[in-house]
Structures are given as structure tokens and as C-alpha cells.
Amino acid sequence: MKTWLIAKSNMKKKKSNVVVLFLLIMIATILLYSSINIVKNVGSFLDDKNESVNGAHLDIITSKGFDKEISDIIKSIKQYDDYIKTDTLIPTADAKIDNTDIKGDDETMPVCLNVYDPEHKDRICNYKIIDEGKEWTEDSIILPYYLKTVKGYKTGENFEVTIDEQKEKFKIYGFIENVMISNPSTISVYECFIEKNRFDDIKDIDGLSLMDRFRVRLTDMNKSGDASDYFMSEINKNVDSEQFILYMEIFYNNMKTGASLFISILMAILAIFAVLIIAVALIVIRFSLNMYIESNLPNIGILESMGYTSSQLRMASVIEYVIITVVSIVAGLLTAFGISEKIAVIVSNSVGVKWESSIDAVVIVISAVAILSVVLLISLLTSAKIKKITPLDALRNGIHTHNFSKNHLPLLKSRLGVNSSIGIKSMLRQKRQSISIALIIALVVFSGVTVFTLYYNFVVEQDALINLVGLEKPDIMLKAKNNDNYGSIDFTKKCEKLREDKNVKYAMTYTVSSMIIKNKDKNMNIATEIYEKPDRVELDTLISGRVVKNDNEITISNLVAEKLGVKKGDTVIIESSKQEKSYVIVGITQRTSNLGISMVMSQEGAERVNSKIIPDTAYIYLKDASDIKGEIERIKKDMKDGDEISYTNFDEIYENILSSFTASLNILCVVFVIVTIVVISLIILLVIKMKIVREKRNMGVFKALGFTTMQIIWQNVMSFAPVISFGSLIGVIVGKMAVNKGCTMMLSLCGIAKANLSIPWFIIIGLFLATTVVAFVMCILVSTGVRKIEPYKMITEQ
Amino acid sequence: MDKLLEVKDLCKTFSNGNVQQHVLKNLNIEIYKGDFTIIMGSSGSGKSTLLYALSGMDKPTLGKITYGDEEISGYSNDKLALFRRKHCGFIFQQNYLNDTMSVMDNIMVNGLLVQKDRKAIYNKACELLSKVNIGEESYNKYPGQLSGGEAQRVSIVRSIINSPELLFGDEPTGALNSQNTVNVLDVMTELNNQGQSIVMVTHDIKSARRGNRILYLRDGVIIDELRLDKYVSGDRERHVKVKEFLEKMGW
């Protein structure tokens, strides 16, 4: 009880300290709890969601006419449980969607149209409809939840699908969440459901192709990868036909990881940010404890002389911080629960599935115990000093703790103005405090470099993100409008012609073909990317080795290399249509899209194993890509092939793929800027207020001697601003050196081996200047408090 | 005699909530060059209030204070600061040295307010310090390492480093023991003998008799004054005169 009284009176005396600590720990708790909660629960959350609708574990879309073979293979999967087969419509030409009630939201994105029958619920993927409309009619369409959460679509709005310039009008009836096809960053297609008669009406239009869709349930969802491997190898063994097209083959585990990849990365960043803030809080604790001990030596001495033991006094200090921490953690947790709806929106935007946050007791305990124990540790360590104080020392007004050792910057020698000199003297004298401040600022600025580097690379420039995603990004993509035309258009010739265009930097053919890669007894079926010139591909996903140059070379992704147990330089067998050839692995790549699986070879290389593989796509890279839309129209006119070829603006596709990530990163940057300004402001408020309280008398005497208020403010500024600038400088320098490594490490935890982020100088210089300016302004603002110091009162009030 | 400072109808009123306390009421005085002026009065009579009004440390409620031909009573805070640094020196009851700076820096800080030549200030500080018997070994000490008397003598040096026209003291010996009191008063007397004008508030007769002009403050006005010759030590007669004057005033 006695110690509690002391602690209480201490807290009262240090109000601004208490407030700063409270805010810091509260913010850290919010970030820590929210991020751990999401990272820990997102996996099981998605599992529950998928299981609750009896969701598929394999989702396969193929051309019609092979259902017998395919259903046989599906039934022979070891973990097979159940499957349904439905019709589905897949666009083979340019597909655009547009909510006509919202301006400027139209995007180029394939849709996968399915039948929904309210009378007959599917056994598998028995989706619940969110915001369900009243009447199910021929105009009704059900869209992915992603479009509701990210683009703000609402039930009842008008929705238009344009396939090859033919418009189909619908009314939005509701939304579904499919964990497998949840957002365009994992698989670039929107899964939609329409009415049966309408489906039959439009199935024959040009640019849509009717296909079979198989949705498979397994007895063990964690084995979906094995099931997928088995399925693919069986397909290659048993289905051999020119007509066979495997439009899509996805499995649950990979789609789940893919869907939650970005949010996991974001939350990892938030968690690191929380740790930084805790570090700042600890420094504040250390610093204010030291200050308290120093300035309260007489009181401590008097209490000791009255019979308090030093450990009682020490406990008082520790209890003080424990109380503040507990209160802040509770406030932080309550706030976190309070804003969980807002955070849920971020998660939902990123994942594309409605996130319902629940209160997780384990995470509460983890974050609370983690924060509390470091606070306890630091306050115990710091307060250990009290033990060394004897009553006599203390009553002699702490001669021992005063630093008389060195006179920094004697005014006789200083070349600076008198006020700057006074400021800098005080900065040098309070070495420990200055170092603490510099450290705090350095930490904050360092995390700033991290966040803005991510923002720059993933949102502004996108190159790093594009390389990370691993999809080649030309400016324009050319495809045949109709599947029936497959093979009748010579894309190689087309590219030759395109290369002569004045604004075309380069053009090359591209196609994807399913091949089996074999190493000893292991094999894998891969949708191989076949470029005319792999060395002209702009994407840089190589982790080691080089790109493909010759026709007997391939590059594979690290995931493939791992699965097959091969490395750079090894020779593997590639099988296509029962023909085999050996190839050398010349490089290892990485990607997040297509679930990390990739194999690249040249067109010549593909023809080496299977001469029937012909290119079906052309990629155009423009010299000046500022007006891709206009260029498409121009080139279309020049080439006179608009009737049979669809031109797609690749920028638009990419924007959609990246948008979920971009949106979340935007929020993160805003959070960072706010937290940084708050932290820097709080620290400055704290230290300057303390300085004013501590040196009120000196400042009053300075005024009496004839110093003006501005001069004293300048002294204050000069005793903090250089420290802050210095801390900021250290922060940006360390940031420049370490952020790339740090991010790489973090991303590698998420399975990405290489993330070559560029850290532009303007971020470094901008952050440095911004913190310095903020610090300067804050110093001046807080220091205006000295205006209130009246020389006369200072001297008469004793 | 040259007039340095002139006060006309000075009023100072403090308000504590609803209660108004009129400390100075239409007070008139003149301060002359070369004088060692003493302001006496009982505790709480407003001596400090008067001194701080005279020195431009605080603003009067009403009235006019003229320094030479500058009327300082209407000055802003910053203008007053400029006025103080140019014309005034201060010694307080406490030494109020800045405990975060060395002895020498405490003096230099004040010197640099007025002039830029560090070396000149330093030399002058050394000269003054030796006059008040502070040795070179103390230059880099901190105020906390000095005795009370030493610290007060350092603060005197600080107050006169810019050669102010007027040196103000508010009970500068109030916190010192008798030996230190004598030392400090000797320094001040010596300064006055060399021409330094001084205004000192005290309620101690031993200090009061050092002055050559003693003003007595009561009920917010100067009720009377005593003029003397310059102080010479061991002057019994002077002590009696001062004592009689003070007794007459009701001290």
C-alpha cells in the first residue's frame, strides 16, 4: 500500500510521461494484437469458411468431350470423396466487366460464368449468398465478394459483361465467397453465376466457350497438392488429344496460401512495426526512470532516512510502470476490438473473403505477456540504480550523480552563436538522453524507410511486385478471338511485322503448353511458359543462373526444383504428347503467381520436343507506353486484323491483379505516417516539457539577464533538433543499407527467395528532411511554453 | 547629480482571484548616477516589487518609468529584455547560477549577449573574478561545487560583465553567513567606489549602511529618505545615523 502511494504520486508528477507511455503501449498493443490475430487465424478461418459450404479441394475446367476420362481419373485419386460436374462458360476473347452504376470501374478480366439454381443447391460449393436480392430472374448475376469489398458493388446495381464487343446486361443479385477463387491476385478470373435459361441463351455467342467444370472434394484437404499432382500426371498419361484444353486446374492448399499471402506479409510488417514502437516505449521508460531518480534524489534520500528500504522504493517505480502498461494494454486491446471492423475490411479487401474477426484469448495473452514482460524487465534493470543510493548521498543533493566531469563546448572556444552554443552544450551534457532520442528517431525513421520502400516498389513503381508475382508484363497482348481459329493465325509472322512498327520496342510470341518434367522417379506436370525469345522477357525472376538462350535449355522456379530435387546445371527429361527430350536447367526463378510453379523455355525449345506446339499469343512492348489505348486502336488499324484478333491492354489486367495488395499497402502507409508523427511529436513534447520543468529557473534567470523568449526557444531547438536530425540520418543510412536485406528476409519467410527492392534517394532524403522539419517545428511549438516563464515570478516564487 | 531613472506615479496591483492587492501606490522616486541606493522596508512591503519594476523585469500597472530618455514602462517583454541586457545587472538572493554550466560559461553567456569578442569577455571575466577572489582553479567548476559565498561572488561578476549602468541587488546577502555577507558587501562597496551605480533592496541594517542613500518604503510609497556620505569602514557615527533613521521609520 505504501509503495502504491509513492507510485501514485510519482505518476502524478510525470503526467506527460505517463501519457506518452500510455499512447505508445496502446498503439503497440493494437498493432501487435491485430497482426498476430490475423496471421494466426487466417489459415483456419479460410479452412472453416471452405468447409462450411462444403467447398471444393480441386477445381478443374476442361474442354468438353473428355468427361469420361476425367471423371475416371478423379475417382481414382487416393483421397477422393465426391465430385460434381457442371457446365461453365469461359471467354476466349477479350472480356470486359463494368458496373454501369459506377463510373470508370470497367476492367478487362476473364469471367467464368456458371449456372445458379435457387431450387437446387449443389452438393459441393453450396455457397451462401451475401446481400441476397429479392427475385432471381434471367437478368440476375452473382459476383465474387471481392467486387463488393474492394470495388463497392451493391445488390441491385447494373452489371455488364462485354465479350468481343457484345454486351450482356445483368442486375447484381448477390455475392459469394469462394476461398479457391477469391481475388484476382491468385487466379485472374471472376467466378460469376447466372440463371439457367440465360446461360443457355448466351453459350453460343462468339468469344465464349462452353466447358466442363469438375469440383472435387477430398477426404483430406491437406492432401490437395498430392491429389493435384496425381491428377495432372494421369491426364498426361491418358488424355492425348489436340482438342483437349485444360483451362484451369487449381487445388485448395495453394489457393488458400495464395489468397492470404499478401495480408500475411502486411501483417508481418505491422507486427515488426509494433515491436519498434515497443522498443521506443522501453527507451522512454528507461529515460524517464533515470530522470526521475536523478531529480528525486533528495526525496528518495528522505524516504530512505525515514526507513523505507531501497527495494521498496524500487518496487514503487516498477509498479508505476507496470500499472501504466497494464492500463495501456487493456486500452489497446479494447481499441483493437473496437476497430476490428475496420481491420476486417483491410483483410477482406486483400483476401477477397469476408473476414470476421473474433476475439482470440491466446493472442491476447501472447501480446499482453510479451509487452508486460519487457516492460517489467527494463524497469527492474533501470531501477536497480536506486539500490546504490544511500540516504546521505541523496540528501547531499546528488552531488554524485551530477556530471561535473567535463565542460563540453566551453563558450570561450565555441564558434557558434551564443544561443546555439547553449543549446548544443545542453545536448552534449545530457548524453544519455540525447542518445536515447537519437535511437528512437533512428528506429522510427528506419521503419519509415521500410514502409516507403515497400510502397514505392509495390505501389508506385510496381517493378518489384511484378517480379515477385512473376507474370510477364507486356503492354499489349494479342490473342485469336475464337478458339476455333487456333493454329490458323501465324503469330510468329505477326510479330515480325509488328516489330517494324515505329512505336513497338519489341514483339514476340508466347504460348503455354502442359508438359511433364521428370527427374528419376519424380515428375511434375507444369504449364510451361514458352516465349519466342526468353532472353527478351522483361520480367526478372531469376534467383540464380541465367535466362534461356538455346533450344535445349529451361529455367524452373525454386518450388519446382525443390519438389523434383534438382538444381541449376542438372539435366531433366521433358515430356510432351508422349515425346521426350532432355533439357539443361540453366536458371532458377521464383514467383508467387501460379502458386509458385513455373517452367520457361523458348519456342524453338518447345518445338524440339513437340513440333505441334505453336504460339497462340503475341506480346507487344511499346517504346512509349503512355497511351496504350490509343496505340491499340492505331496498331489494330495498321494491321487490319481487328476482326480475328483481340487486343488487350495488359496494364489493366495487371492493375486488377495488384489492386488488393495496393489497397492494403496504402492503408499501411497512412498508419505509418500517423504513428510516426505521433511518436516523434510525443517524444519531443516529453523531452522539451521535461527540460522546461527542470530548467525553469535557469530559463527565468536567462530572461532576467536579458535573453528574449525567441533566444531561449532557439536554445531549446538547438539542444534537440541536431539530435533528431542525427537520429534521422542514422535511420536513413541504416535503412538504405539494411532494408533490402531485411525485407528479403521477411519475404523469404513468406516463401519468396528474392525481392530486389530499389530504395530511391528521394525516399531517403525526403524522410530525413521530413523528420527534421517535423522535429524542428515541434521543438519550436513545444518550446513556446517558455513564453509563460516570467523572470520576475521565477525569482520571487521560491 | 545626474538622474539615471525616474519613476512617476508608479502603481502595482496584484489580483488574487477577486482580491486586489495594491502593493505600490502612486510611488515617485529618482535614482542618481553614482549612488549606492538602498531600498528598505518591512517584509512584504513591496521592495522586490519596486525593484523589479525599476529594472524592467516586470511591468507596472500604472505609472511612468523613464530611463534616460527611454520610457520603459510601455515596453513589450522582448523590448524589456533588450533594455535589461544593455543597461542592467542583477544580483539575487540566491545566486541563480546555471547549474548546467561551468563558472566561466555562466559569465560568458551573459557577456555574449552584448558583445561578440569572446577573448575580450574572457579577459574581463578573469580580471573581475580575481577582484572578487575567485581563483583560476574554479573557472571550470560547476556552481554546485562552490560555497554559497563564492557562488554569490561569481554571480556578481556575471551581473557586471557587461558594465551595466545600474546594478540591482535584491537582498544579495540574504542567504549568506556573516563572513560571506561581509565579503560580498565589500565587493559591492568597492564597485560603487569605482563609479558603479547600485540599487539594493535589503532589510538588514549592516547592508543598509553601505549605501549613501537610503529610501524607506511603507504603504506602497517612499515615505522618507536619508542621505549619507560614501561608506568608509569603522564609521560608528554612520551606524547610529542609519539606526536612528530606521527607528524613526518604524522599522
Ligand SMILES: Nc1ncnc2c1ncn2[C@@H]1O[C@H](COP(=O)(O)OP(=O)(O)O)[C@@H](O)[C@H]1O
Ligand atoms: N506575483 C505576485 N502575485 C501576487 N502577489 C504578489 C506577487 N508578487 C508579490 N506579491 C505580493 O506583494 C507584496 C509585496 O511583495 P514583495 O515585493 O515581494 O515584498 P518584499 O520584497 O518587500 O518582501 C506581498 O504581499 C506579496 O504577497
Ligand SMILES: [Mg+2]
Ligand atoms: Mg523581497
